[in-house]
Amino acid sequence: MKKEIEIVAYRCKKCGKIHYPFHDRCLACKSREFEKIKPEGMAKLLTYTRIYNLPWGFDQRYLTIGVVEFENGVRAMGQIHVDESAHLETGMVMKPEWGPVRKQYGEAVYGLVLKPAG
Amino acid sequence: MRDVAVIGVGMIPFGRRDEDTLMDMLAYASLKALDDAGLGDKSVDAVYVGNMGGGVIQHQTAIASSLVDRLSLLPAAAETVENGPASGGSAVKAGLLAVASGYYDTVLVVGGEKMREVTGWRATDFVATLTHPQVEYPYGITLPGMAGMFTRLYMEKYGVTREALVSVAIKNQEMGGLNPYAHVEMAITKEGIFDDPAAIVNNPVAADPLHLYDACPVSDGAAAIVLCPLEMLKSPAKPPVIIAGFGQATDTQTLQEREDPTDLKAVTLAAQQAFERARLKPSDIHVAELHDAFTILEIAESEHVGFFKKGEGAKAALAGKTRLGGQIPINVSGGLKARGHPVGATGVAQVVDIVWQLRHELPKNRQVKNAQNGLTVNFGGFGNNVLAFVLRRVEK
Numbered sequence: 001m002k003k004e005i006e007i008v009a010y011r012c013k014k015c016g017k018i019h020y021p022f023h024d025r026c027l028a029c030k031s032r033e034f035e036k037i038k039p040e041g042m043a044k045l046l047t048y049t050r051i052y053n054l055p056w057g058f059d060q061r062y063l064t065i066g067v068v069e070f071e072n073g074v075r076a077m078g079q080i081h082v083d084e085s086a087h088l089e090t091g092m093v094m095k096p097e098w099g100p101v102r103k104q105y106g107e108a109v110y111g112l113v114l115k116p117a118g
Numbered sequence: 119m120r121d122v123a124v125i126g127v128g129m130i131p132f133g134r135r136d137e138d139t140l141m142d143m144l145a146y147a148s149l150k151a152l153d154d155a156g157l158g159d160k161s162v163d164a165v166y167v168g169n170m171g172g173g174v175i176q177h178q179t180a181i182a183s184s185l186v187d188r189l190s191l192l193p194a195a196a197e198t199v200e201n202g203p204a205s206g207g208s209a210v211k212a213g214l215l216a217v218a219s220g221y222y223d224t225v226l227v228v229g230g231e232k233m234r235e236v237t238g239w240r241a242t243d244f245v246a247t248l249t250h251p252q253v254e255y256p257y258g259i260t261l262p263g264m265a266g267m268f269t270r271l272y273m274e275k276y277g278v279t280r281e282a283l284v285s286v287a288i289k290n291q292e293m294g295g296l297n298p299y300a301h302v303e304m305a306i307t308k309e310g311i312f313d314d315p316a317a318i319v320n321n322p323v324a325a326d327p328l329h330l331y332d333a334c335p336v337s338d339g340a341a342a343i344v345l346c347p348l349e350m351l352k353s354p355a356k357p358p359v360i361i362a363g364f365g366q367a368t369d370t371q372t373l374q375e376r377e378d379p380t381d382l383k384a385v386t387l388a389a390q391q392a393f394e395r396a397r398l399k400p401s402d403i404h405v406a407e408l409h410d411a412f413t414i415l416e417i418a419e420s421e422h423v424g425f426f427k428k429g430e431g432a433k434a435a436l437a438g439k440t441r442l443g444g445q446i447p448i449n450v451s452g453g454l455k456a457r458g459h460p461v462g463a464t465g466v467a468q469v470v471d472i473v474w475q476l477r478h479e480l481p482k483n484r485q486v487k488n489a490q491n492g493l494t495v496n497f498g499g500f501g502n503n504v505l506a507f508v509l510r511r512v513e514k
């Protein structure tokens with residue numbers, strides 16, 4: 001696990017709308033000027049699912065995936081690393097980390113990893 | 119702009135078709151539609167093929183060029199149209215605009231997909247390639263997973279219950295059982311997939327809160343239609359059906375960037391455009407084929423196109439309002455849930471089923487009595503590219 005969340009989000013310099021992923025023009029005002037921002041603070045779970053029919057490339061029984069909103073408004077998808085029996089609910093606070101989410105050519109691919117806070 | 123009539127339709131049974139190649143299936147469906155149009159030994163001006171996975175699954179590209187050659191339709195213009203799970207709808211659109219504009223008079227549109235050639239593992243990955251390559255796909259998200267996250271939000275916002283979802287699955291599999299073209303012919307009971315304590319064994323969680331029976335199967339199949347200007351139909355053998363209205367809209371690729379992820383804006387806009395163009399309203403529609411890749415989508419789309427108010431779709435499904443004989447019969451064919459969802463075929467198959475309904479050609483146990491107007495919705499991505507068609511029977 002790495003401490004730094006390697007997500008770069010984009011705040012429109014004209015209207016302030018936050019984008020993640022990158023768009024060439026602002027979804028709200030079509031401006032092309034963005035300020036790069038990092039997600040800040042803890043992450044609120046907006047929705048989630050646990051899937052049992054995994055795509056090619058995953059050699060495990062299930063995956064838990066959710067969408068969170070950070071304290072500064074950045075929204076992102078991530079993997080939730082919890083036991084199958086763990087209680088999850090929308091609105092709960094998750095601790096974000098940057099860790100391995102899949103393997104490609106034997107190498108770990110890093111991404112947003114979420115665990116229930118506290 | 120000219121009124122565009124559907125003068126021929128054809129479909130081959132969906133399911134697992136190990137004996138056929140993708141090209142076989144496209145050819146069989148095309149010949150059925152050409153025969154139905156009375157063009158069995160004639161040519162057409164142009165061909166549009168809806169297909170999503172030929173390049174990925176079959177390792178074959180330029181499918182339309184191959185098809186016109188195989189069907190002896192040379193030198194007809196030909197293109198393959200790829201638009202994810204809405205590829206079929208997009209091919210219909212291409213044909214519609216080509217005829218409406220006056221550029222071409224006779225157009226064949228065919229959609230097909232062969233997905234059972236690879237393992238479920240590979241097929242799931244193939245469909246997931248439509249997700250965002252950097253911020254979604256690496257996490258292992260699948261289309262059922264997107265639907266699961268959407269369902270959770272919809273349940274929490276509108277109080278949709280699993281019982282309502284189950285009612286859609288039961289209705290559509292019951293209708294699929296009556297449809298000789300459907301992949302799934304097995305009727306299911308509420309006891310077997312929901313009430314019984316053992317139901318969790320038959321109907322396990324697939325993408326929480328969605329279960330196995332909330333999702334469409336992975337299918338092979340193809341469907342085709344032939345279009346021409348209504349004005350050229352002098353003494354049609356079958357009651358003419360026109361594509362009276364068409365609409366299409368897009369939305370953000372990721373759910374997370376939608377202000378309200380339960381709001382399927384592209385469905386609303388596509389349907390509004392189609393209704394406006396057809397000069398009809400939702401209450402004028404007698405039969406609809408909605409894109410129920412997941413049970414929640416039939417409910418959500420029935421609201422977004424305007425059949426029911428937001429939050430009322432689940433109650434309507436539970437009350438039987440969407441069954442044959444109800445207020446607005448939805449997916450009398452069995453829908454994607456039971457007919458199957460060979461992705462590139464679906465948008466064309468929906469039009470074929472509505473044409474059969476509007477011609478009053480179906481057996482009594484599947485025919486919506488005296489149906490004059492029909493609607494189809496083909497939902498691409500997770501609602502980020504949606505097409506809607508309003509079809510109307512024309513009494514000459």
Ligand SMILES: [Zn+2]
Nearest residue numbers: 012015026029
């Ligand atoms: Zn802006």
